[in-house]
Amino acid sequence: MNCKVRSDRDVLKTHFKGGVFTSLLMTGLFVVVAQGVSGIAVAAEESTHESKHWITEAPSDSVKDQRIEKYLRGFDQPMWEVGERYGSIVQAIKDQNFDLAAYHWDKIKVTIENGLMKRPARRQNAEAILLNNTWADVKNDFTSKDLTKAKQGLVKAKAACMACHAAENVTFINNQPLFTRQ
Numbered sequence: 001m002n003c004k005v006r007s008d009r010d011v012l013k014t015h016f017k018g019g020v021f022t023s024l025l026m027t028g029l030f031v032v033v034a035q036g037v038s039g040i041a042v043a044a045e046e047s048t049h050e051s052k053h054w055i056t057e058a059p060s061d062s063v064k065d066q067r068i069e070k071y072l073r074g075f076d077q078p079m080w081e082v083g084e085r086y087g088s089i090v091q092a093i094k095d096q097n098f099d100l101a102a103y104h105w106d107k108i109k110v111t112i113e114n115g116l117m118k119r120p121a122r123r124q125n126a127e128a129i130l131l132n133n134t135w136a137d138v139k140n141d142f143t144s145k146d147l148t149k150a151k152q153g154l155v156k157a158k159a160a161c162m163a164c165h166a167a168e169n170v171t172f173i174n175n176q177p178l179f180t181r182q
Contacts, residue, residue, distance in 0.1 A: 079173075105135075105139055105157070134156055137153070137156060138156050162174045
């Protein structure tokens with residue numbers, strides 16, 4: 001018995017004689033080419049957005065401003081920095097490094113004021129609870145270089161922070177190790 005092994009190509013030729021096979025092959029080739037060309041067009045369009053000069057190469061001032069606002073976000077980023085600096089103050093007081101505590105306290109004020117530029121609706125509580133009175137009292141306690149006064153200043157700072165969070169209806173922020181441990 002003579003068996004002939006047929007290749008896949010021979011099978012395709014047998015089943016798709018003439019125009020049907022050619023039509024299918026050409027249709028598939030067209031789809032592949034069309035997808036490749038559209039992919040190149042999309043990649044070219046996207047590449048303008050992937051520039052490391054996302055501000056200076058913005059297509060308009062409006063787009064540039066929107067990108068900057070989006071990047072700078074809201075009040076959450078300044079509050080994150082305030083939290084980090086507050087933790088550094090706690091450690092500085094434990095280490096009796098009063099100059100470092102005062103330094104971070106100054107930076108907390110700058111950070112909050114800069115945050116209020118982005119979220120002016122928070123200004124009333126920030127000023128009434130912390131910036132207008134408490135901030136100076138705490139600063140004096142830290143710069144006294146007296147451990148007892150510095151610890152009292154830390155208690156005042158913590159109370160002001162927690163009161164401001166309550167006034168802004170974000171009391172859940174007060175329930176974290178930053179405020180519960182000390």
